[in-house]
Amino acid sequence: MPHALHAVRGEILHFLADPADRSDALVHFPDGLLLIENGHIAALGPAPAMLATLPPELPVTDHRGKLILPGFVDTHVHYAQTDIIASHGEQLLAWLERYTFPAEARFADPAHAAEVAAFFCDELLRNGTTTALAFATVHPASVDALLSAAHARRMRMIAGKVLMDRNCPPALRDTAHGGYAASKALIERWHGTGRLGYAVTPRFAPTSSDAQMRLAGQLYAEYPDLHLQSHVAENRSEVAWAAQLYPTARSYLDVYEGFGQLGPRTVFAHCIWLDDADRARMAATGAAISFCPTSNLFLGSGLFDLDRAHAQGVRVGIGTDVGGGTSFSMLQTLNEAYKVLQLNGQHLSPERAFYLATLGGARSLYLDHRIGNFAPGKEADFVVLDPAATPLLARRALAGTLAERLFVLMMLGDDRCIAATHILGEPAWTR
Ligand code: GUN
Ligand code: ZN
Secondary structure, eight states: OSSSEEEEEEEEEEESOOOOTTTTTTEEEEEEEEEEEEEEEEHHHHHHHHHSSTTTTEEEEEEEEEEEEEOEEEEEEEGGGGGGGGSOOOOHOOOOOOIIIHHHHHHGGGHHHHHHHHHHHHHHTTTEEHHHHHHSSSSSHHHHHHHHHHHHHHHHEEEEEEEEESOOGGGOOOOOOHHHHHHHHHHHHHHHHHTTEEEEEEGGGGGGGGHHHHHHHHHHHSSTTTEOOOOOSOSSHHHHHHHHSSHHHHHSSHHHHHHHHHHHHHHEOOOOOOHHHHHHHHHHHHHEEEOHHHHHHHHTTOOHHHHHHHHHHEEOOOEOOOOOOOOOOOHHHHHHHHHHHHHOOOOHHHHHHHIIIIHHHHHHHHHHHHSSSTTTSOOOEEEETTTSSSHHHHHHHHSSSSHHHHHHHHHOOOGGEEEEEEEETEEEEEE
16 A cells, blocks of 8 residues: 655665765765655655654654665666577677577567566566666567556656667568657657656667658657667777768767757767767767666777766766666676776766766656655655675675765675665565
């Protein structure tokens, strides 16, 4: 039974800003109380002081000893690649041909799509992820399967049918006008239903014709609050291929801009091989980057330049990019983000890492008026983290400053640390 008014107690933290911009961005209550009314945040503060003013019969779930954070936001993931996670031996273009396209072809079967969608949504919840921007496949019914599964779990999910009309197997090919019409029907069916949204989803410029790219940009402009998602500048062979296919564009990113695909609520995965002019265009238009470290290491794609993106004012969120990425866990993804940045001579503080996984992701998706932290009125999606979930964590995690404890959690933690995931205040998954 959902409670109209209830509370959770524990060590609570969230962000009001990017810790790289403001020293007071992180808000922390060692013994905090989160008051929830009808699935939304009513108040947050120190537990003893708040409890003294609240009715004694208020139901309070006691998570003392655990950390309560806003639910994680995965800004780039492919649900249809769940079953090819950890496929050996290839870089991007060969990996697409050998593993990805055959796996996506199976989604012509709606029963297969429904089974994978249910597993995928449960796996997100098991990992503390409450919001995702996801690719489906070229098949419209694959979007129905994912959005139905997310709706049943009350998750925030934005997804789209892949647009792909060239350079791919015939079984996965749509047409410029057919893909546009199918996307439009899905928008009418799903966009704005409960917590669901639609994202226009050209896979990447090499698999769409000029006509399809133009119609994708047109569709994004036709509705005021649609998302658009794609991939750009991930792998050097891919960048060279895009340059061949679009010889008049200034850069690979410029292809998307030329077709009207840069703007608010557009999210581009990877963005490794961009230049300053590209990043300036993303910042000026409001387009966001999804940094996908496990994928970038696994596929040998390259090292993302977070400092440059930040200095140029581009929005950045974190993506697991399953199945190019190797984990559904946002904690494991932060672990590899730290290492990618080490290899690039850059430093990711634990505070910044958890900001990127929560409010940073919400800002990248332009959803920070609804989710991303515990500001009053926001949707009460949160994760309860067990800092002593394993014997090693129990030895390493219990002492030290908050920053030290957060760092240990992101380096050693994974799904075993997710004690519970709450959606709109109610438990959606419990360990
Ligand atoms: N570029 C185009 N398609 C894909 C995909 O499915 N995964 C990744 N990582 N990159 C892509
Ligand atoms: Zn991807």
